[in-house]
Amino acid sequence: MGELDTKIDAAESALAQVVRESRCLITKMQNERALLEEQVDRTMAYLSPIRRLPSEMLRDIFLWSFEEHPCCAWVLAAIRLVTTQNASADTIRLWLERSGDTVPLDIEIFRQVINPVSDTESSSRRHRRSLSRTPSPPPWSLSFSHNQSLATHYVNVIPHTPLTQAGVTILPPAQTPILLHPHETWIPAPHLSDRPTVNPSRASLHWGHIAIYYLTEQMHRWERFIFRFDKQFSSMGALKSISGDAPLLREFEVSSAEAAFYPEWQWLPNAPSNTTVVLPKLQNVTLQYTPFKWSSPMFRTNLHTLNLRALPTSHLPLDRILYIVANNLELENLTLHFQGVLPAVLPLSPIKLPRLKKFHIGGHTLLSQLIDELSLPALTHLSLDFELRNPIEDTILNLLSISGAPHLTHLSIAYGTASNSASFYYGTGGVTITWTGLFPEMPHLVSLRAGGTPLEPLLAALAPPDEESDQATGWFCPKLQELGMRNCHAHSEGVVKLVQLVEARNPEIGYGTTPQVNGVTATRLTKLEMYDCAILGEDVVQWLENRIAEVICTEPDFDR
Structure with missing residues (x-):
């Protein structure tokens, strides 16, 4: 019996040795294949058609481009993808695959619809408009006023003109300087207005679900995620699948210019308070007309910029709004807009935000009580947009007094x-x-x-x-x-x-x-x-x- 056990052990050891040697051999061959693939890629890059052009010709091309478009360096260095909601979302999958597995992702998706002037507009209104030097700001100006400049160490701002059709622009990886904006029309590319209008189809119905699915799979690589839309669309519910850890994420924004009614999505801004969420680098959060919970762990990451515009159906007690602020004492830019506010349940406690420079607050008249609890010694920009019932100057003067007379400039x-x-x-x-x-x-x-x-x-x-x-x-x-x-x-x-x-x-x-x-x-x-x-x-x-x-x-x- 013992002799048989010894033979079995010897056979198993021999088999394990064969498996180890085979695995080592397979790993070696895989490494050799990867090296060959890398060499092939470098060879193909070396044989790229652009390398066949003389250096003098390339230099002249760049000089001519700079003369006509001073920002052409950023455009030429970018990967540009312009699509619509009716296009195939597999394009996003393609770009994500081409971006590799480790490069941080800088993602921007803008979905805008700007309707032309109605033919039924009265002649008197057209006459008044013709006398105006500049029209009133568009309806996006307040909601997105704090992100008009999209410049980061990856992204550079490019001049733009108004868009005339619905369009979506997606930013591929931020390894190269990129700005893809739905208003860009001056760079050489097919203009959106030149494309035929596509009727709603299955592609438009499911675009959001497919696109967000591919993007969420790469959430561990997100460094910046911006999604803005001006109206509800059929697949917007796909946003609720945004959940999980994002160890590289610095900026997160989901903004709607139109107030709507949503169910309580189980997504990242609605995560339960006891959820462990890995967001170590998150500094900038913007949620406008999208659902969020006051106790979400997303609001306990010591943010530098916070922009919250609550849904009209949201009615938070004043002390819970103040709780969000109290968990981010390093704030430098704070925007709060709540149409529905309930009286405080718990007593309010004074809060000092020593680094806050820009403070924008508006909505329900009870929010003026929140201002009375704040000390903002570094304040330079103050914006108030309330349904006022009491003299606003008293609120402002009290804030300046408590804050030690900061140098208010705006x-x-x-x-x-x-x-x-x-x-x-x-x-x-x-x-x-x-x-x-x-x-x-x-x-x-x-x-x-x-x-x-x-x-x-x-x-x-x-x-x-x-x-x-x-x-x-x-x-x-x-x-x-x-x-x-x-x-x-x-x-x-x-x-x-x-x-x-x-x-x-x-x-x-x-x-x-x-x-x-x-x-x-x-x-x-x-x-x-x-x-x-x-x-x-x-x-x-x-x-x-x-x-x-x-x-x-x-x-x-x-x-x-």
Whole structure:
């Protein structure tokens, strides 16, 4: 019996030795094959047709390209893929396969539909538009205002023009400098408007599911993931499959320009609080009109930039919104917009964000209570867009006081596209901004934008003191360079006060200087925006353009 066991052990050892030797031989042959494949690839690259061109000709081609397009170096170094929702999603699979297995991925998908001007538009509206120097900002401006510049160490911004058809642009790997934007039309490529319109098909119905499936398989390589769309589409539910670890991910954004109603997706922003999620490098999160949970681990990664625009159906208690902020004390840029807010369940605790420079907040009036709990000593940009019931200047002054009088340079009040003339309530029992009480605390203000406020008090506060007034007050906001107003209702004296303000701050070159008040000379205005405020007339607009470098004016609707 023992002898038989010994023979069995010897046979098994011999078999194991044969297996080891065979595996070693197979591994050696696989390495040799990989080396040969690499040599073949290098040989094919060496034999590339472009190498047959003389160096002098290549140099001239590059010089000519730079003369016509200064950014051609970034375009020529990029891999460019332009597709539509009706195209095959297998193209994405192809690019992912070509990108290899280790290169970090920089992914951008933009899905936009811009409708042409309706043929039924009234002639009076067309006439008013023709008098406007520049149209009002598009509906995307508020939602995506903090990501207009897409420049990173991988990506460079390229000039663009409006898109006229639905399109999707996908960024392949970020190993080479790339910017694929749906508005690019100036580089040599088939223009989207030249392509025939494709009716909805199975490709459009399932495009999102197929594309997101391939992309999610490579989530471990994501370094930057941006998905933006302006309207709901049939396969948008595919986004809920985005879940798992992303050890390289630095920036994550899923944004919709249209508010919609979603079920509670089980995706990364909705992960339970006790879920272990590997996101060690995540610094930038933007979720706009997409579902998320206040307790998601995604919001506990010490973010530097956070942009949240909640769904209209979302109603969070105020203390839970503050909880999100409290878990990211290194924030430098914070944007919060909640239409539905409930009173706090737990007591609110003061929070200091020592590095926060840009703070944008809007939506429900209860959010003003959140501002009262914040200390922002590094604040430079403040944007408020509330349904206000109380004087907003008290909230602002309290914030500046608690924060130790930071050097605020940019202020926006009810100027976003989410606001309108009803954002502030004026008249009997309404709320009026006391600019003369607010401006003395903002000596460093460079840019001011206001919406839904009476025009005359604002312009009067920025003008120089009257001879009969107390000269000790001096100039308010002497460093102001940009002034924007939207839906600021003007009365009979509105246009007169505007001209007086510009005459005082921007005297005609060679015919006078800005008057000094208490030894302070006001900075000249460089930009003036007026959207739907007053009917100025072409003569006034021309006069303003002669005094101010950039003037943007649109006239109010007569039927408003």
